Amino acid sequence: MSENKIEIRNLHKAFGRKVVLDGVDLDIVKGESLVVIGGSGTGKSVLIKCIQGLLRPEEGSIKIDDEEVVGINEEQKEKLHSKMGMLFQGGALFDSLSVWENVAFDMIENKKVNKKTAKNEAVRVLRSVGLAPDVADLSPSELSGGMQKRVGLARAIASRPEIIFFDEPTTGLDPIMADVINDLIIESVKGLGATALTITHDMASARKIADKIAMLYKGKIIWQGTVKEMDKTDNPYVRQFINGSSQGPIKVEI
Amino acid sequence: MFISSIENFLRRQGKPLVAFISRLGEFSIFVAQSVYNCLTPPFYGRNLLRQIVDMGFYSLPVVGLTTIFAGMVIALQSYSGFMRFGAEGAVASVVLISVTRELAPVLSALMVAGRIGAAMAAEIGTMRVTEQIDALTTLSTNPFKYLVTPRIWAGLIVMPILVLIGDVIGIFGGYVVGVYKLGFNPANYVNSTLQNLQAIDITTGLVKAAVFGFIISLLGCYNGYKSKGGAQGVGTATTNAVVSASILILIFNYVITELFFSK
Numbered sequence: 001m002s003e004n005k006i007e008i009r010n011l012h013k014a015f016g017r018k019v020v021l022d023g024v025d026l027d028i029v030k031g032e033s034l035v036v037i038g039g040s041g042t043g044k045s046v047l048i049k050c051i052q053g054l055l056r057p058e059e060g061s062i063k064i065d066d067e068e069v070v071g072i073n074e075e076q077k078e079k080l081h082s083k084m085g086m087l088f089q090g091g092a093l094f095d096s097l098s099v100w101e102n103v104a105f106d107m108i109e110n111k112k113v114n115k116k117t118a119k120n121e122a123v124r125v126l127r128s129v130g131l132a133p134d135v136a137d138l139s140p141s142e143l144s145g146g147m148q149k150r151v152g153l154a155r156a157i158a159s160r161p162e163i164i165f166f167d168e169p170t171t172g173l174d175p176i177m178a179d180v181i182n183d184l185i186i187e188s189v190k191g192l193g194a195t196a197l198t199i200t201h202d203m204a205s206a207r208k209i210a211d212k213i214a215m216l217y218k219g220k221i222i223w224q225g226t227v228k229e230m231d232k233t234d235n236p237y238v239r240q241f242i243n244g245s246s247q248g249p250i251k252v253e254i
Numbered sequence: 255m256f257i258s259s260i261e262n263f264l265r266r267q268g269k270p271l272v273a274f275i276s277r278l279g280e281f282s283i284f285v286a287q288s289v290y291n292c293l294t295p296p297f298y299g300r301n302l303l304r305q306i307v308d309m310g311f312y313s314l315p316v317v318g319l320t321t322i323f324a325g326m327v328i329a330l331q332s333y334s335g336f337m338r339f340g341a342e343g344a345v346a347s348v349v350l351i352s353v354t355r356e357l358a359p360v361l362s363a364l365m366v367a368g369r370i371g372a373a374m375a376a377e378i379g380t381m382r383v384t385e386q387i388d389a390l391t392t393l394s395t396n397p398f399k400y401l402v403t404p405r406i407w408a409g410l411i412v413m414p415i416l417v418l419i420g421d422v423i424g425i426f427g428g429y430v431v432g433v434y435k436l437g438f439n440p441a442n443y444v445n446s447t448l449q450n451l452q453a454i455d456i457t458t459g460l461v462k463a464a465v466f467g468f469i470i471s472l473l474g475c476y477n478g479y480k481s482k483g484g485a486q487g488v489g490t491a492t493t494n495a496v497v498s499a500s501i502l503i504l505i506f507n508y509v510i511t512e513l514f515f516s517k
Binding site (some may be wrong): 049052250 | 298377381382384385386388389390391393394395396399
């Protein structure tokens, strides 16, 4: 068994004529936190969706725990998803359910835990992301953006997944709240011993939560390394991106 | 030169045709998936109950109002029409037949399509664009079983019940106009209604209702499920759900009538 939790080889995905992923190769080591950076519309979200099986790539292979996941059937997919948690960019909380029912969703619907136990567990998880128990009975729409992110995080970690995906976890938050979320992400990932894949273009967040960083550009991983290596690299694409400059090899397509 | 202009012509015709066929294919797959998931576990009882209450209980006022006025207007119209042939006595049976066979199922279905089909498309569409459907998948829950299946079962169960209630209310509407406005003897009116009551009138109405319920839920879910592009996409999905369901209801109304009554 290799030490890689996720192994991606030569991944291709296109929508009609628009090629989004053009041969992505990426390894994520077990227990490691990898951050994929890249501009808007470079296919970061598509990459995550391919790994989760929400989108089917045209070509290439994705192995999780040495098992191929491209082209598996629905039943196998459900089993795969029980290993995964995901924090969505907009939270994607179910607005027809209360906060605690969101967090306890997997327990109630899949594990058939009784309501009282599920609620107690949900409150415990909510507390671990810094939310008071009285939030549990509110509806998601009554919460602020930062609180919704916390609830989303609580839902993602409630089933104790082995792999957690974070889709732009700090987008739309003020810098202080963003840092709080970063801390929570580090805490919960380390606490679970999970493997984490984050996509973001917030460099402060990337520096903080990453063990390793990979840069996606034009559908390929063009650079990867640690945060320290990133600061020393002379790769002009990476340099331009981390400095946030409009001048350089990356041209913004208008 | 000539060939390339033919090619261009074909290309222009081909694009919408391909789009239409791929949409038809997408819809067929959706229907097959819906039917398959309706028949295989797990079932989400709580969701089904919620849909039944939403679709059934809260539609009662609308269905009641539409069918009572439909029954009333049929009594009035048939009376003034039949008077020319001296056949006023047929009013009760005309009300009975038109309400049970046509008006209660079709009008109720159109009202429910506007009320519930639109709500389904809007709710599921919003869940789609806010990634809640993806979230369901990542929580090891099949969104089809969680969202679509309960709604389709609710449609199949609730619509016949609504129509049955609508039958009673519609006939009562005819009775009210017949007795209080047209001066029929109440006992005679009730008698002639009961004498003309035939099982086939009620059952065809109920079969229609079940089919319409399926259509409403299916198109509400389909349009919501496939919606994309934010608020505007959800708006389009809602409109499409209501319009396409209404058209299909009217088409299937004819088809079912033809199946049952053409000799």
